[in-house]
Amino acid sequence: MIHNDKILSMMKFCEPMREHTTFKIGGPADIWAQPKDLESLMQIIGLCRSESMPVVIAGNGSNLLIKDKGIKACVINLNTAYFKSLKVEADSVTAGAGLGLSRLINVFCKEGLSGLESLAGIPATVGGALAMNAGGKAWIGDFIEEVSVMDGELKVRNLDRKELVFRYRGSNLGKYIVLNARFKFRKSNPETVKKQTKRFLDEKIKNQDLAAKSAGCVFKNPNGASAGRLIDLSGFKGKNVGDAFVSEKHTNFIINAQNATCSDVLKLMDKIIVKVKKDHGVRLEPEIKVLG
Ligand SMILES: Cc1cc2nc3c(=O)[nH]c(=O)nc-3n(C[C@H](O)[C@H](O)[C@H](O)COP(=O)(O)OP(=O)(O)OC[C@H]3O[C@@H](n4cnc5c(N)ncnc54)[C@H](O)[C@@H]3O)c2cc1C
Known part of the structure; x- marks a missing residue:
């Protein structure tokens, strides 16, 4: 039983997962939790462990298919102000895991920062995009300098480039909870970045059902084939x-x-x-x- 009112206020019980996936499919999660800060995230995980309840991290649910009977787990989602932070500096941008990738790409456009243009249209959070190494023409992992994560012992660690492994449709970040990431970029100008981003987005709108209820590509491309x-x-x-x-x-x-x-x-x-x-x-x- 959970007796902590502050933590309880961040949880919903028997929450339909169809509300939290782009497929709009899925039965209820036992618990849906949106921690307000790092301490609450640790407390929620601690509570789940004390109740032997599995914990699953979900971003925008744009790569998830949830079974009709639902999930016997606490699904943690970082779509709260604390985890959607954004800091733009002269030579890097640091974005929280809960921030929408589209919001980050808009900032890259506004500031004239080149790198993420071809990721336009991917309905991910920064955390989900990193865990999956989202991309197509370029991969998000190519633009990462450092990632801050919470490990299995609930310790916050900063993983530098050498500790990060990005591969086709995956990374070594799935075993952690991604908290935020520092991005690198090439300095360009807003007009050029906006134009390129729009070009990639228009191409996707032409070739993909971006507005439909889906989870994007269902299967991985097998070696050398589509x-x-x-x-x-x-x-x-x-x-x-x-x-x-x-x-x-x-x-x-x-x-x-x-x-x-x-x-x-x-x-x-x-x-x-x-x-x-x-x-x-x-x-x-x-x-x-x-x-x-
Ligand atoms: C219309 C459409 C177009 C798409 N186009 C593309 C595309 O061009 N390229 C592409 O690669 N993908 C594409 N996708 C798939 C999807 O958007 C990506 O896989 C994306 O990276 C998933 O991000 P998410 O935030 O929705 O994560 P979710 O789907 O919620 O989760 C995906 C995985 O990431 C993990 N995860 C989420 N957040 C965290 C975190 N903070 N820490 C650790 N692990 C975490 C989850 O546990 C899960 O294993 C598309 C999907 C749709 C619906």
């Missing part, structure tokens, strides 16, 4: 299970047309995996994280 192209060649464009549809625009996106369930999405993913393996001899690996 998962979307293999899915397309296997005839899945526009195919569905229930309200879960393979996008017509980008065949590696699954769209929740209205009331898709996690089970619909998983069934559609299974069909795709089996057919692509049969047709092309390639086993697709999910990029999205299925929780619950």
Whole structure:
């Protein structure tokens, strides 16, 4: 039982996760917690440990598929003022893990800082983007100098460049809680950075269903191939299970047309995996994280 009123005020019980994912899918989390500062974050984790309750970190939920029965865990989200800090200095920018990546990119545009232009349109938080090494044409990990994290012993550590490992769709940051990160950049001018950012965003709007309910690309690109192209060649464009549809625009996106369930999405993913393996001899690996 939780007897701490301050901590209780930061928690919601039986919170529908469909409210906190871009897929708009998912049953309830036992606890949804938004710590107001570092101390509350430590207290929440301490309480969960004393109750043997698993802890999961969620950013904007833009890479998450939550099971229909929900998650038996405390889902911690850093979308509070303390964790959305932003400090712009002459040679670096430090951003909190809960800050929206789009907000950070806007600041890069305004200040004429070049580097993150091609990440425009990714609906991540800074923490989620770092854990996943978000990107496409360039990767967020390429622009990081230092990351401040909380480790398993609830100690705050600063990881410098040498301690950071960024790879395709992942990093070594998943085992920590990312608190904030220091970004490097090339100094440019606002007009050029804005123009480049808009160019990348326009290209994504043309080729992806950015406004639809989805979690972006469902499968990782297998070595040297495009998962979307293999899915397309296997005839899945526009195919569905229930309200879960393979996008017509980008065949590696699954769209929740209205009331898709996690089970619909998983069934559609299974069909795709089996057919692509049969047709092309390639086993697709999910990029999205299925929780619950
Ligand atoms: C329309 C659309 C377009 C997309 N386009 C792209 C794209 O171009 N490139 C790309 O790479 N991805 C893309 N994605 C996928 C997604 O946006 C990225 O994977 C993103 O990095 C997830 O960030 P998030 O904040 O939503 O994290 P979540 O989805 O909430 O979490 C993802 C993972 O990060 C972990 N995590 C979150 N916050 C923290 C933290 N503070 N500390 C430690 N771990 C944390 C979570 O535990 C989880 O394992 C797209 C998604 C959508 C919906």
